[in-house]
Amino acid sequence: MLWAPEVLGTVEESLARARAAHPSVLLVEGGSGFGKTSLLAEVRRRASEFRVLAATGAETDRQPYATLTGLGLTVDRTADGRFTDPFVAAQQLRHVLDRYADGPVLVEVDDLQWADPETVATLQQLTARADGDRLLLAVATRPDPAQWPRWSSMAPEARRVSLAGLDFTTAVAVAQQAHPGLDSAAVRALWEHTAGHPLYFTALLAEHDDDALRRSRVLPAPAQFAAVVRARVTRSGPEATALLRAVAVLGTGWVALVDAAEVAELEDSFDQDAAGAAAQALADEGLVRLREVDGAVELTPDHSLLRSAVHQDTPLPERRRLHLRAAAVAPSPLGALEHRAAAATRHDPAVADQLATASWAAFRAGASREGARLLRWSSSMTPDPGLREDRRLDAIYLGVMARDFATVRSDLPSVTAAAPGPRRAAVLGAYAxxxxxxxxxVAVLEPAVAAWPVDPDADTGTGSAPSDGGVEQAVRYRLRALLAWARVGRGNSLEFLDGLAEVAEQGVLDAPLAGVIGFAQGLTRVRQHGAEAELDRLAGLPRDPAHVPLPLTFVLGWRGLLQLVLGLFDDALADQLEVQRRVRAGLVTDTTAGGIGAYLATSYWSIGEWDLARVQFRVAADQSPALAVSPLIGLFGLEPAGRGETEVADQWCHRAELAAGDWGWPETPQNLLMARVVRLHTRGTDAERAELWPWTQRRWPAPSRGIGLIGAPWLMYASLAAIWAGQLDVADGFVERMRTASPRPVWATGIAQWINGLTAEARGDRAGARALVEQAGAADALPPMHRLWVLTDVLRLRAGADGPAGAAPTDRLSREAAELRRRLGAPAPTGTPPSAGPQRTPERPDATTRAHVTEPVAADPAPSGRYQLSDRERDVVTLLSAGMSYQQIAQELFITRSTVAFHLSRVYAKAGVTSRHELTALLRSDPAAFGLAAAAS
Known part of the structure; x- marks a missing residue:
């Protein structure tokens, strides 16, 4: 192929950037036959010093991460039999790249349109966090208007080449290579006739001699590409034709010559290698590519369009015979079954049942999309109309669970029109x-659960096909599981959940819903009996999180969350670190939509490790695009709020408000309240503080009562909000709950004294207030931010007052408060202090107004320090100051070691140092210069 200068310029620019440690993406788009594969070959030719990792998407790549195997990566299943998240898989791919860090690397993926979605997501995650890597990701795909925005957003340095056809100058050059004597008028006629389509244009040049192209009154019609291919195949001979048809039937990837010859029924004679001769004839004609792997010859069609043309051109009776023979050489039982299905010309209940069995096996193994495909095949081959419809609906349900929403949306009208039944309700309910x-x-599932109750005496085995009674029962239990999740999300009652424990024990639930049931049951118990009682229920779990069995990792994470909300921060951190370790090691799958990282970040923040919290919050936000509907989104406002970064904090709080809606997860507004209290305590006005609690009560009355997944931290923040609003009795009630909680965090006593001091001040008892706040200031084990707030009030109440506390103790407390601010990275107080005196009732905004939520009081920039580090550079420096190695930092931030080195080299240059030792010393002496609160201990 000859390429336009601008195309080659883009290729060279991408390669040059990769050589210079600016990781790049080259996206080659074009229709079938427009030269995408050839351009990738040109990229490879020009990247002679690059280490090349190449893979090709195939229509058969339906298993998660199937395409990645070509890049030397096998994504193993976790201990619970599921596939890991693409965010984690991308880190495994980075480990592969780290092995070749001594030179530039070209990752090439052809036919990306066929690649499984998990592979595509992994590649996007790879590029999203690449900096300083000598990496070029070159992918070729058919045009997809939705794909470029995804690539360009995930990889700002992406370059795109669109192959829309040959321009006339290039067409002349190509024609002259094939037919040196062909005049330009004949070339123009041919070029106009084929509309510049490279494959059609070159095919006609190959099929016809000069005289035919010059003298033809009407040029050959290339509209049917199969006709062109047929002529080329026929010219190769009958044995080659039979072999190519066998290859086309066997699939789109590389096929062993011995298998293709067996399917084609080519027999060697005494003096002739029939299969080898046929393969060489096809290669000489440019119809296949050959290679030798482990001593065996393999071949593949030169292009997927060519394979399709050959397959379609094969007469149906012959194609059926080829599929039957292919079943005998298929490398797996499932492959053999698919060939048998492809050979069928009528309903076949035996094959249909086997396909259904295979589909449910795939689903239970975590391959929902593959299960949906097989079940669609099963439905089409099922003779019984009722069973056929059941399997069709089950297939759509599996598509929903695979998040294949584009396909499912096209099926929804037919689902809505289907007769009412549990399967129809399960599809619509799961999609909702x-x-x-x-x-x-809830509207779909509630009547379905009432109309189709579960028979407790029925067989509840999973069964091998949807016709089994066990699967019928599973469908009905599925309705209950989905309704449980929907009701939990809306804060509704869940009286019927007791029966789900038995369901889980009998193993009839869908794997993707297993965690749903556990979480729904746990959260329901918490809402009914409190987080303390739920934590007591887990007393039998080993205290050391490392000793908790792997199958109970979800329970370990649940315990860590309970400990966090109850204020047992150190215990929570230990559990969450162990869960995170297991996820990142690929032992279990994170099914919490980024929750593990968010809760870990909150634990770090609660113990005063704000720099580490910032790192974890950022990673969690990158990991989970589903945060917009997550009940934990409000937690992301804590860290910027504590630092006084009001604009960032308000953005997160506004997102949490939108996620909460008017009636959604009760935990969302509860987490939002905590972030808003921190935000307004740090940077807020009296009017804003006074309005926060009444606004919360009007908007979310039930969550404001403090029911559910809450503990001492929330009670403290809610007490402050109530005091600001003048609702002192509400604050008293929350403090009493904090005092009587069991288990009660060690810091709760001191905080209760502080809150009581503030309520005393609001009632006009300044002396009593000072005494109580002084007691709180003398308490041990207060978390750093809480202690800072208490000391601030001690100093405020001492100001201008006579008493036993002299200047020296006050100076000591002032120095301690200043040191706490430095360690945390909290700003010095400005404007009106968050006093606890009786609040005048401000002119409150209309209930529809959210000025105090959406508009920052002051848009303070994030403190980047004297050296002006980027977010990623600051993350690397934060972990370096915590004593982590390059490998540990790479693992923590989901980047390569090369990216770590790249960011550190930039930090070295900014800080004027030349080694890690010098940088570490400078970090310890002046962390604020790097935008850090303090060097980690």
Whole structure:
């Protein structure tokens, strides 16, 4: 192929950037036959010093991460039999790249349109966090208007080449290579006739001699590409034709010559290698590519379009015979079954049942999309109309669970039109749940559960096909599981959940819903009996999180969350670190939509490790695009709020408000309240503080009562909000709950004294207030931010007052408060202090106004320090100051070691140092210069 100068310029620019440690993406788009594969070959030729990792998407790549195997990566299943998240898989791919860090690397993926979605997501995650890597990701795909925005957003340095056809100058050059004597008028006629389509244009040049191209009154019609291919195949001879048809039937990837010859029924004679001769004839004609792997010859069609043309051109009776023979050489039972299905010309109940069995096995193994495909095949081959419809609906349900929403949306009209039944309700309910339409889900699922109750005496085995009674029961239990999730999300009662424990024990639930049931049951118990009682229920779990068995990792994470909300921060941190270790090691799958990282970040923040919290919050936000509907989104406002970064904090709080809606997860507004209290305590006005609690009560009355997944931290923040609003009795009630909680965090006593001091001040008892706040200031084990707030009030109440506390103790407390601010990275107080005196009732905004939520009081820039580090550079420096190695930093931030080195080299240059030792010393002496609160201990 000859390429336009601008195309080659883009290729060279991408290669040059990769050589200079500016990781790049080259996206080659074009229709079938427009030269995408050839351009990738040109990229490879020009990247002679690059280490090349190449893979090709195939229509058969339906298993998660199937395409990645070509890049030397096998994504193993976790201990619970599921596939890991693409965010984690991308880190495994980075480990492969780290092995070749001594030179530039070209990762090449052809036919990306066929690649499984998990592979595509992994590649996007790879590029999103690449900096300083000598990496070029070159991918070729058919045009997809939705794909370029994804690539360009994930990889700002992406370059795109669109192959729309040959321009006339290039067409002349190509024609002259094939037919040196062909005049330009004949070339123009041919070029106009084929509309510049490279494959059609070159095919006609190959099929016809000069005289035919010059003298033809009407040029050959290339509209049917199969006709062109047929002529080329026929010219190769009958044995080659039979072999190519066998290859086309066997699949789109590389096929062993011995298998293709067996399917084609080519027999060697005494003096002739029939299969080898046929393969060489096809290669000489440019119809296949040959290679030798481990001593065996393999071949593949030169292009997927060519394979399709050959397959379609093969007469149906012959194609059926080829598929039957292919079943005998298929490398797996499933492959053999698919060939048998492809050979069928009528309903076949035996094959249909086997396909159904295979589909459910795939689903239970975590391959929902593959299960949906097989079940669609099963449905089409099922003779019984009722069973056929059941399997069709089950296939759509599996598509929903695979998040294949584009395909499912096209099926929804037919689902809606189907007769009412549990399967129809399961599809519509699952789609509504997974697209966060919880009200719609409840409306669909509640009548379905009432209309189709579970028979407790029925067989509840999973069965091998949907016709089994066990699967019928599983469908009905599925309705209950989905309704449980929808009701939990809306804060509704869940009286029927008791029966789900038995369901889980009998193993009939869908694997993707297993965690749903555990979480729904746990959260329901918490809402009914409190987090303390739920934590007591887990007393039998080993105290050391490392000793908790792997199958109970979800329970370990649940315990860590309970400890966090109860204020047992150190215990929570230990559990969450162990869960995170297991996820990142690929032992278990994170099914919490980024929750593990968010809760870990909150634990770090609660113990005063704000720099580490910032790192974890950023990673969690990158990991989970589903945060917009997550009940934990409000937690992301804590860290910027504590630092006084009001604009960032308000953005997160506004997102949490939108996620909460008017009637959604009760935990969302509860987390939002905590972030808003921190935000307004740090940077806020009296009017804003006074309005926060009444506004919260009007908007979310039930969550404001403090029911559910809450503990001493929330009670403290809610007490402050109530005091600011003048609702002192409410604050007293929350403090009493904090005092009587069991388990009660060690810091709760001191905080209760502080809150009581503030309520005393609000009632006009300044002396009593000072005494109580002084007691709180003398308490041990207060978390750093809480202690800072208490000391601030001690100093405020001492100001201008006579008493036993002299200047020296006050100076000591002032120095301690200043040191706490430095360690945390909290700003010095400005404007009106968050006093606890009786609040005048401000002119409150209309209930529809959210000025105090959406508009920052002061848009303080994030403190980047004297050296002006980027976010990623600051993350690397934060972990370096914590004593982590390059490998540990790479693992923590989901980047390569090369990226770590790249960011550190930039930090070295900014700080004027030349080694890690010098940088570490400078970090310890002046962390604020790097935008850090303090060097980690």
């Amino acid at each position: 749940v997974l697209t966060s339409a919880l009200a719609e889900a």
